[in-house]
Every structure is written in C-alpha cells, then in structure tokens.
Amino acid sequence: MFQKQTGNKGNRMVARTRELNPLRSARDLYGKELRRHRENAGMSLDRLSEVVNYSKTHLHGVETAERLPLPPLSSKIDAAFGTGGLFEGLWEIIRREQFPDRYRRYMELEAQASLIQVYCSQLVLGLVQTADYAHAVLRSGSPRDVAEKIDEKLAARLDRQDILKRPVPPHLWLILDEAALRRPVDGPEVMRAQLDHVLAVAQRPNIVVQVLPFASGAHPAMGGSLTILTLASGTEAAYMEGSHTGHLEEDAEAVRGFRLSYDLIKALALPPDESTAVIKTAMEDYARCASPT
Numbered sequence: 001m002f003q004k005q006t007g008n009k010g011n012r013m014v015a016r017t018r019e020l021n022p023l024r025s026a027r028d029l030y031g032k033e034l035r036r037h038r039e040n041a042g043m044s045l046d047r048l049s050e051v052v053n054y055s056k057t058h059l060h061g062v063e064t065a066e067r068l069p070l071p072p073l074s075s076k077i078d079a080a081f082g083t084g085g086l087f088e089g090l091w092e093i094i095r096r097e098q099f100p101d102r103y104r105r106y107m108e109l110e111a112q113a114s115l116i117q118v119y120c121s122q123l124v125l126g127l128v129q130t131a132d133y134a135h136a137v138l139r140s141g142s143p144r145d146v147a148e149k150i151d152e153k154l155a156a157r158l159d160r161q162d163i164l165k166r167p168v169p170p171h172l173w174l175i176l177d178e179a180a181l182r183r184p185v186d187g188p189e190v191m192r193a194q195l196d197h198v199l200a201v202a203q204r205p206n207i208v209v210q211v212l213p214f215a216s217g218a219h220p221a222m223g224g225s226l227t228i229l230t231l232a233s234g235t236e237a238a239y240m241e242g243s244h245t246g247h248l249e250e251d252a253e254a255v256r257g258f259r260l261s262y263d264l265i266k267a268l269a270l271p272p273d274e275s276t277a278v279i280k281t282a283m284e285d286y287a288r289c290a291s292p293t
Helices: 026-040 045-052 056-063 073-081 086-097 101-112 131-141 147-165 178-182 188-201 252-268 272-290
Strands: 002-005 012-015 113-120 171-177 207-212 225-231 236-241 246-249
Touching: 026 056, 026 073, 026 086, 045 056, 045 073, 073 086, 086 101, 086 147, 101 113, 101 147, 101 225, 101 236, 101 246, 113 252, 131 147, 131 188, 171 178, 171 252, 178 207, 178 272, 188 207, 188 272, 207 252, 207 272, 225 252, 236 252, 246 252
Parallel strands: 113 171, 171 207
Antiparallel strands: 002 012, 113 225, 225 236, 236 246
C-alpha cells in the first residue's frame, strides 16, 4: 500500500495495491514473486515493460493478481530475471485453476494420454476450436461474464490446444455428432471457418475425424459427450459431460462400460472419407447462407 501526494490545494490521493495472499491462489503467488524479483533487481514497472514488451498496465494487473499472465509473458519474465522456468511453472498451475475443480483431474490425465477418443454431441471439441468459435461458445455459456473474463477463458482454452502441437502429440479420435456441424454458432462465416479447420486438423497423421449422422438414430451417449483417455501404461479413464455437469470415472470396470459405449458410437459413425463429405456439405450450406441474396 502506498500514498501519493498531489499538489492540488494540498489534497491527498490514496492509491491502494491489492493485498496478495499466496495461500489463496497461484495467481497471487505469481504476482508476489513477480514483484519480489522485480524489486530485487531494482527494476521499475516501466523498465520491465520495455524488457518484456508488455504494457505497464498489464504488468501491474499481473502483479496485483487482477490479470492473467498469459503466454508468452511467463517465458519472457523467466528470461528477464534468469529464474529458470519458475514463472512458466506457476503459469501451468494458474492455467489449471481457471477450470472448475471437477475438470482439473481430467486435465492431468489428458496431459498424460497417448490416445484421446472423444464423442462430441453438440459442439466441436475444444482442442480443435477456432478462436472465433470458442469465443462465441464461451460468451453464450457465461452471458454474465465481462469481456475481460471471457478473454481469459478463451486464452486458457486455446492454450490447451498445445497438447496437439507437441513433438510427439497424442493420437486423437474425434467423432462429431451431426448436430455439432449443423448448430450455427455465431453465424455461417464462423461455422464455415470452424469446419474448415476441422478438415485441416483431420489431415494430420495422428488425428481421425468421423461424423455420427442423424440417420444413425439412438445411441449410448445421447445424454452428452464422452471421452476415453488411454495412458501410455494402458490405463484408461472416462469422462462424461453434459451442459453443466461432468463426471470423471477411473474405476476400471466402470470405464469398460464407457469404452463399450464409445465403440458402439464409433461403429454407427460414418467412415472418415464419408465424414469429410458430410462436413464439406455443411460448409457449402453455410457459404450459401453467408452469401448476399
């Protein structure tokens, strides 16, 4: 906390610095460590702003735990202070804190998975969403959030996509319900770009994309989306998710039941080449919608 005297008729303006509590959150710990290293180096926020090429306002928000230290800020801070990955490590913890408690264990397993098999019932999988599509999904799902909060959630979601950019990425088997293709999220142009991105991702050797058509009728996962994670050890976990709920299952016998459900959905889905044709047809329909009449 500090006070600043003004020269205007002796009036005193008091500015308050947010009290940080490292036991409250990793974001607080990050801010406290950033301030400590900066002050130990005798560096002002203005000077640090020049070094890392981020605004003073943003850096102050990070120091007070009011803003997220989004990539690549953490690596730049580590380089500036020679902290050997300290701030990148803290960012990983902060990143997990952005997600509900029920989802954090899933993220730990996802990061270890060598095979990720997903059935998406209503929306395109977050790991392959475009920024515009993801922003629209987050905005519709949290209509009361301010713009900055939505942007933070968006950054955290896009950051998770790095799992598919690793030198040795996991294999991804993605089954999209036709509803996910046909539900117009934020208009035809955004949807067309999103589906184009799905097709591009499907060209990677570690990714398979199938479509479950409406004509397939009833199936075992009509209540929501289903993910099966397979670790290098062969251990599997299942995650069933609805619009506002999620359940992670690690019991081997229970997971076998979810595995059977996924295999049945896979059997009902179209082969990859036919799936590509269905996605292209949806793209053409969106293109017609976007064209001026």
